[in-house]
Amino acid sequence: MSTTTELLAELDTEAAPAGLLDEGAKREIRRAALTAVCVPGYQVPFGSREMPVARGWGSGGLQVTLAVIGEDDTVKVIDQGDDAGVNATNLRRMIAGSTGCAESADTRDATVVQTRHRVPEEAMTAEHVLVYQVPVPEPLRGVQKSVAECGRMHAEADYSAMWVSLYEDLVRNGMITRTTGYPVLVAGRYVMATTPIPRWDVPRLHHSEQLNLFGAGREKRIYAVPPHTEVTPLAFDDVPFEVEHAPGARCRLCGSDDVFLVEAGTRGGYLCSDTEWCARVRAGDADVDAHRDRAPLRLLPDPARRARATAAAGTPRPHRVRPPRAEDAPEWALRVDGLGKVFGPLAGGDANATVTGTGPEHATAISPATGAIVAAWDVSFDVAPGEALGVIGESGSGKSTVLACIIGDELATAGEVRLAEVGGGRTEVLALPASARRLLRVDTMAVVHQNPAVGLDLRVSAGGNIAERLTAAGWRGYHDIRRRAAELLDRVEIPLSRMDDAVRTFSGGMRQRVQIAKALATDPPVVLLDEPTTGLDASVAAGVLDLLRGVLAERDVAAVVVSHDFSVIEALTDRTVVMQLGRVVEAGLTDQLFHDPHHPYSQRLVAAARR
Amino acid sequence: MNQPVLSIRDLRKSFTLHTIDGRTVNSLRGVDLDVHAGEHVALAGASGAGKSSLLRCVHRTYLPDSGSVRLRTDVGEPVELTGLDDRSMARLRGRQFGYVSQFLSAPPRTGPLQVVASAARRRGLDQAAATEAATEALRRLNLEKALWDVDCSLLSGGERQRVNLAAGTVCPPRLLLLDEPFSALDPANRAAAVELVASLAGDGVAVLAVFHDLDAIRRLASWVVLLADGRIAREGAAATMVEELG
Numbered sequence: 001m002s003t004t005t006e007l008l009a010e011l012d013t014e015a016a017p018a019g020l021l022d023e024g025a026k027r028e029i030r031r032a033a034l035t036a037v038c039v040p041g042y043q044v045p046f047g048s049r050e051m052p053v054a055r056g057w058g059s060g061g062l063q064v065t066l067a068v069i070g071e072d073d074t075v076k077v078i079d080q081g082d083d084a085g086v087n088a089t090n091l092r093r094m095i096a097g098s099t100g101c102a103e104s105a106d107t108r109d110a111t112v113v114q115t116r117h118r119v120p121e122e123a124m125t126a127e128h129v130l131v132y133q134v135p136v137p138e139p140l141r142g143v144q145k146s147v148a149e150c151g152r153m154h155a156e157a158d159y160s161a162m163w164v165s166l167y168e169d170l171v172r173n174g175m176i177t178r179t180t181g182y183p184v185l186v187a188g189r190y191v192m193a194t195t196p197i198p199r200w201d202v203p204r205l206h207h208s209e210q211l212n213l214f215g216a217g218r219e220k221r222i223y224a225v226p227p228h229t230e231v232t233p234l235a236f237d238d239v240p241f242e243v244e245h246a247p248g249a250r251c252r253l254c255g256s257d258d259v260f261l262v263e264a265g266t267r268g269g270y271l272c273s274d275t276e277w278c279a280r281v282r283a284g285d286a287d288v289d290a291h292r293d294r295a296p297l298r299l300l301p302d303p304a305r306r307a308r309a310t311a312a313a314g315t316p317r318p319h320r321v322r323p324p325r326a327e328d329a330p331e332w333a334l335r336v337d338g339l340g341k342v343f344g345p346l347a348g349g350d351a352n353a354t355v356t357g358t359g360p361e362h363a364t365a366i367s368p369a370t371g372a373i374v375a376a377w378d379v380s381f382d383v384a385p386g387e388a389l390g391v392i393g394e395s396g397s398g399k400s401t402v403l404a405c406i407i408g409d410e411l412a413t414a415g416e417v418r419l420a421e422v423g424g425g426r427t428e429v430l431a432l433p434a435s436a437r438r439l440l441r442v443d444t445m446a447v448v449h450q451n452p453a454v455g456l457d458l459r460v461s462a463g464g465n466i467a468e469r470l471t472a473a474g475w476r477g478y479h480d481i482r483r484r485a486a487e488l489l490d491r492v493e494i495p496l497s498r499m500d501d502a503v504r505t506f507s508g509g510m511r512q513r514v515q516i517a518k519a520l521a522t523d524p525p526v527v528l529l530d531e532p533t534t535g536l537d538a539s540v541a542a543g544v545l546d547l548l549r550g551v552l553a554e555r556d557v558a559a560v561v562v563s564h565d566f567s568v569i570e571a572l573t574d575r576t577v578v579m580q581l582g583r584v585v586e587a588g589l590t591d592q593l594f595h596d597p598h599h600p601y602s603q604r605l606v607a608a609a610r611r
Numbered sequence: 612m613n614q615p616v617l618s619i620r621d622l623r624k625s626f627t628l629h630t631i632d633g634r635t636v637n638s639l640r641g642v643d644l645d646v647h648a649g650e651h652v653a654l655a656g657a658s659g660a661g662k663s664s665l666l667r668c669v670h671r672t673y674l675p676d677s678g679s680v681r682l683r684t685d686v687g688e689p690v691e692l693t694g695l696d697d698r699s700m701a702r703l704r705g706r707q708f709g710y711v712s713q714f715l716s717a718p719p720r721t722g723p724l725q726v727v728a729s730a731a732r733r734r735g736l737d738q739a740a741a742t743e744a745a746t747e748a749l750r751r752l753n754l755e756k757a758l759w760d761v762d763c764s765l766l767s768g769g770e771r772q773r774v775n776l777a778a779g780t781v782c783p784p785r786l787l788l789l790d791e792p793f794s795a796l797d798p799a800n801r802a803a804a805v806e807l808v809a810s811l812a813g814d815g816v817a818v819l820a821v822f823h824d825l826d827a828i829r830r831l832a833s834w835v836v837l838l839a840d841g842r843i844a845r846e847g848a849a850a851t852m853v854e855e856l857g
Contacts, residue, residue: 331698384698546720553729571718574701589671589697591716596673600629607630 020098021066025049029067029222033213036224041186042154043137043221051217058091058116059217061133065095065114068129068213074102076110081118081260081273088116105276117180119201121259121277121291126227128210132196137216137223139183139193156435159191159234163471164457166234168464170478171500174308175301176235176242183234186225191234200243200260203296205231236478238310242301246270254281256288258295307478317480322525330418330425332382333558334406334445334526339379339415341401344372351413358581360601365396365581375401376582379415383558385525390569390590391562392605393579399562402579403530405430406560407447408437419444421525442472446519450531452511455518458504462489462514465503469521488517492547509540513547520551527552529561533568545571566609570594578602614683615645616817617669617786622678624661624668624841638664640841641678644819646786651818653832653849655856660838662821666788669819670710671700682707682786705733709779709787709816713794715763715771722760723749723774730778741782748777753803768795776804783811789820793827805830829853 021029025048032046051059058079069075075095079088083105091114096103104110107122116133124130140150143161153159162183169176176182181195182202192214194202205212205225212225225231235241250257252269259277261270272278280286303309340351347353347369355377357368365374376398383389391399405412406429417429421444429437441447449455456465466485467475475481489499492513498506503514512532519527532548533541549571552559561572569576570590577587578599586599597603624639639661646652654662667673669680671692681689684707692700704710709730717726727745728738736744749759752773758766763774772795779787789808793801809831811818822828828835828849835852837845846852 387698387701542720549718567719575697587697588674589701591672592674595667596626598627598674603628603630 020052020094021049021063025063026067029063032222033064033068033224036213036222037211037226039190040225040229041184041190041192041223043216043223046220046222048220052094053091057087058114058133060215060221061114061116061131061217062091062095062215063217064213064215064222065112065131066099068131069095069099069101069112071100073099073111074104074109076104076107076113078113078115078118078120078274078276080116081262082275084275107276115197117196117198118260118273119197119204121272121274122280122286123290123294124204124208124210126209130210130212132212132214134193134195134214134216134221135218136181136195137193137214137219137221139181139191154190156438157189158438158472160468160472162191162234163476164460164464164468166236167467167471167478167481168460170236170239170307171461171463175306176239179244185232185234187229188232192223192225192231198244198260199233199241200296202231202233202241203243203299204294205229207231236481237476238480239307239478240302240305241299243296243299245300251278251281254278256281258292258297311479311482316483317475317477322523326424328424330420331384332425333385333420334560335382335418335420335425336402336406337380337416337418339402339405339417340377340413341375341398341405341410342367342372342377342413343375345370346372346413359583360580360585363581365398374582376405376579377414379577379579379582379584381577381584381587383526383560385556385558387575388552388559388561388573390573390576391560391579392564392566392569392576394564394605397579398582399564399579400530401582403447403528403560403562407441407445407528408434419526442469443522444524445526445528446522446524448512448515448519448527448529448532450534452503452508452515455515456503456511458511459502461500461502462494462506462517463499465514466518466521469518473522484521485517488521489514491520491551492517493543507540509536509544512536512544516544516547516551520555523555525557527557527559529559529563529572531563532561534563534565548572566594566606578605613647614689615647616683617644617646617819618679618681618683618689619644619665619669620679620681622665622668622680623676624664624673625676638673638841639668639675642838642841642843644836644843646817646819648785648815648817649812650834651812651820651832652834652836653828654819654821654836654838655828655852656838656844661841662838663790664841665838666710666790666819666821669786670704670708670788671695672710684785706735707785709784710790711775711779711788711792712790713772713792715766715775717763717771717774719764720762722758723754723763723766723770723777724759726763726774727777727781731782734782734784736782744781745777748781749774751803751807752777753800769797769800772796773800773804776807780807780811783814783816785817787811787816787818787820789818789822791821791823794823825853825857828856 029046029048032044035044048063051062053059077088077092079085092103107120111127112129114131138150140153143165144150180198181193182199183191184194186192207228209227211227214223233241249261249270251272252264260273262273264271342354354367354369354372355374358365358374379402393399404410406417412430418425419429463485466488467481470481486496494513503511533544563569573590576590576593577584580601586602597606620643622639622642626636628634656662668675675693680692682692683689724745727748728741731741731744754773776792793804796804832849835849836843
């Protein structure tokens with residue numbers, strides 16, 4: 001047994017400090033940091049050993065600092081703007097102690113500054129590396145829980161969900177209330193979280209002199225803003241980005257009013273967040289004039305420029321004008337040729353061999369060769385502008401599968417889809433990459449799903465759901481978006497007083513109306529409706545049906561209406577195809593199919609519809 | 612006389628009833644017929660003779676088995692309707708056809724003014740002109756103004772028939788198909804309706820009609836075709852045929 005005193009006596013305090021990070025881990029982190037510098041704003045994953053601090057207490061920043069710092073460096077650590085906090089002091093000692101570098105609380109002496117919450121008020125230079133301790137590196141985390149989906153959104157620069165969250169904040173509060181972690185667009189490409197710094201410091205990232213490295217220990221991500229990189233806070237064109245400011249506030253100690261101030265506890269008033277700066281101002285050791293020039297004073301809040309104050313101002317965005325039809329443009333807007341979808345194994349990879357023995361004449365959709373389900377096969381049709389085509393058949397006949405293949409929710413096994421607006425109708429849409437197909441759904445081919453929860457985000461307001469489609473299509477004017485959303489909601493008879501209510505609070509019929517408004521938001525040339533009134537009770541369904549009839553009649557869209565209900569098909573369409581067991585068994589004018597059906601299945605269907 | 616507007620040759624139509632036992636019912640067994648602009652051809656015959664089927668085959672509500680139905684539109688060569696693709700047929704219908712059946716087939720929850728105005732829209736008028744034409748047509752058939760925006764399904768049989776007539780004749784189409792258009796009208800309204808149809812001949816509309824009474828034939832038709840068992844039994848000028856039939 002030995003006592004604690006004996007154990008302490010054995011320690012050699014003069015011995016060379018043991019590195020917290022082995023050289024392998026440092027190389028791994030440096031590699032990640034270099035990648036991050038090469039792709040500004042992109043989150044680079046890395047691996048490293050655990051740090052002797054709790055995760056969430058600066059472990060990410062610590063790893064980056066330990067990997068980039070050398071004996072010749074001087075480290076400064078800020079926690080909440082303060083060098084003297086327990087956490088800052090411990091981290092600084094640990095870094096200096098384990099690497100042999102110098103330590104300082106003076107930014108001018110420091111070469112590596114590890115920070116939580118602040119960029120120093122002192123001017124940063126090319127001599128500085130600023131390391132941020134990041135709690136949550138993913139800017140999309142608040143709007144998208146799925147890590148894979150966040151990755152896809154970054155890859156495709158699909159940031160409409162982020163814009164919707166800004167829109168919702170403005171709608172609810174009349175101004176941006178988000179303080180830390182304000183999203184910025186880095187070098188025109190990646191949206192990045194500026195967590196943990198306040199809005200006040202965000203402009204300091206733009207064309208900065210210093211290298212900024214962000215380390216997130218919990219999620220093992222490093223990202224960077226290299227010197228002289230463009231960093232733009234996300235903000236609508238007509239609602240300027242603002243920094244935090246309380247009118248008349250100044251530091252109780254040094255009197256500064258051009259610094260980031262924090263409330264001074266129970267004694268009232270404000271104090272400098274950056275304690276180093278405050279002390280130096282008081283000591284007369286600060287260039288306050290140069291600092292005032294650097295301060296983001298042009299971004300102070302201005303109630304006159306806020307969303308609610310400027311609602312009436314500005315000219316509305318001109319309505320989308322589609323280019324005139326080319327001479328050689330096809331007559332149709334959407335054309336489907338030989339579309340097929342098989343769920344299950346193909347016989348020797350041969351789809352044709354697999355589907356042999358299925359279809360109406362064999363009374364089965366199950367492949368005798370492999371047991372695969374032939375959900376749709378050899379489905380062909382086209383739709384012209386101003387025309388509505390019905391697809392009718394009982395449940396399981398393959399109607400919805402055909403729609404899913406056209407929009408890209410399912411991968412078609414066979415067939416071709418063309419849109420007149422894409423490559424003049426010569427581009428095979430099914431061969432396009434997923435990202436391009438997703439873009440088509442923004443402004444070329446809109447879908448109204450049977451279940452509004454699929455087409456809408458129920459947590460978001462009615463206007464916000466429409467904003468999602470508009471921002472995806474590149475709209476950046478808050479008031480333009482509001483006006484357009486109001487116009488669409490008015491058209492679908494949603495009272496404007498409900499525009500800012502979450503769709504979750506709407507009835508089924510109202511949700512379906514919002515979904516229709518969203519589908520029409522960008523005036524797409526093709527609209528696909530999948531059982532648009534199924535699941536609504538009779539009187540509500542009738543209202544939605546009347547609305548659809550009206551909006552289709554007044555627009556020059558090509559519509560495909562999938563339904564099992566003859567009354568829906570009859571009310572909306574001019575032509576119809578009848579599907580059974582995955583095949584089109586009959587096509588014709590809608591009234592002809594109703595009065596003179598030829599195929600036995602169509603005759604049964606019509607007989608069943610007569611009540 | 613110049614070329615006929617509507618020219619029907621050896622038109623045949625049968626129905627195969629798969630839901631019963633696959634039996635075949637013959638409806639038209641080879642019909643030849645011409646209707647010229649401004650001419651009014653009335654179809655007569657016992658029920659089941661194929662009068663309505665003939666109209667529906669022309670309108671393509673029924674798909675003919677064989678034969679030819681040619682429509683001379685205002686431009687170009689006559690169009691063969693039996694083999695015309697569905698999209699072109701739908702467009703042609705909207706612009707060139709008026710079809711007044713015994714029963715009104717209005718979209719649910721729409722009123723007379725809207726029904727008639729959209730018919731005028733399909734024939735090429737803009738919204739304002741279409742509404743004006745619809746107003747005029749409904750007034751001419753004495754439909755009470757209070758009913759103009761009432762859901763058509765709430766109207767009486769006679770009222771619906773007048774809405775139907777107004778929609779079929781507004782902004783007069785090139786070819787008008789009438790299937791017992793006056794059957795539910797009282798004498799006063801009937802007179803106004805007959806007057807309206809009679810005036811269309813002056814506009815150069817070709818009319819093919821089925822009437823359930825000789826009165827209308829006598830008043831309107833210039834040529835009468837008697838159908839029996841899906842074939843033309845006899846035909847002739849209205850004056851002589853009416854006497855024979857009466």
